[in-house]
Amino acid sequence: MFAVVRTGGKQYRVAAGDKIVVEKLPGEAGDTIQLGDVLFAGEGADLRSTDGLTVAAEIIAQAKSEKVTVFKKRRRHNYRRKHGHRQQLTILRILSIGGEAPKKAKAAKPAEEKTEAPAPAAEAAPAKKAAKPKKDESEAPAAKEAHAQAPLKTEGVESEMTDTPAPAKRKAAKPKSDGE
Numbered sequence: 001m002f003a004v005v006r007t008g009g010k011q012y013r014v015a016a017g018d019k020i021v022v023e024k025l026p027g028e029a030g031d032t033i034q035l036g037d038v039l040f041a042g043e044g045a046d047l048r049s050t051d052g053l054t055v056a057a058e059i060i061a062q063a064k065s066e067k068v069t070v071f072k073k074r075r076r077h078n079y080r081r082k083h084g085h086r087q088q089l090t091i092l093r094i095l096s097i098g099g100e101a102p103k104k105a106k107a108a109k110p111a112e113e114k115t116e117a118p119a120p121a122a123e124a125a126p127a128k129k130a131a132k133p134k135k136d137e138s139e140a141p142a143a144k145e146a147h148a149q150a151p152l153k154t155e156g157v158e159s160e161m162t163d164t165p166a167p168a169k170r171k172a173a174k175p176k177s178d179g180e
Contacts, residue, residue, distance in 0.1 A: 001048075003097045004040040005055050011039065014055060014094045024062065024088040031059045032095070041097065048098075057092040065089055 002015045008023025027033055035055040041048040064086040072081040 001041070001043040001097050003038050003042075003050075003053070003055055005035045006037040006039055007035055014097070016094055016096055018094045019060065020092050020094070021063075021089050022092060023090070025059070025090045025092075027059045027090075029059055029061050033057055033059065033092075053098060055097050056095040058095055060091040060093050063089050063091060 002013060005012050005014055007025070010023070012020050012022065014020060025033060033056075035057055038050045038053045038055060041050050041053055065088075067084045067086050070081075070083040070085065073079060
């Protein structure tokens, strides 16, 4: 029997006894974990429903991948940066395929409590502060018109808006002569 399992954003085709290397999963070496995100399962040409299907796996080791070197360079700017990265990985041994996912009885009780909880929350909703009233729509166009009619100010040019003339340019000073 085989299954296609999704973990760490990737998909793996597994069978009982296979060893796979996946993105880091929580747990120590020797722990058993259940992979519940089974996308596809079957045996030979026969397909099997994946509802409630899980894959049991044992953690063999937590390891790091080979080092990946990241080198950045900008020509003619004396810019060089060298960094390295090692991805954390988990090595798994697939024990079995087809175990039913354990259904939690405790999960049903909180769901019932949650259905009762929204009723008090609905009563508390009106107690919130009232939203600020929106500005009258007639004010907005008037502001836009006033802004459009206002003349633009330019530097160094007399303006109709002010009574003062533009600053005069300074004349070049005459050189002083010693002989009067």
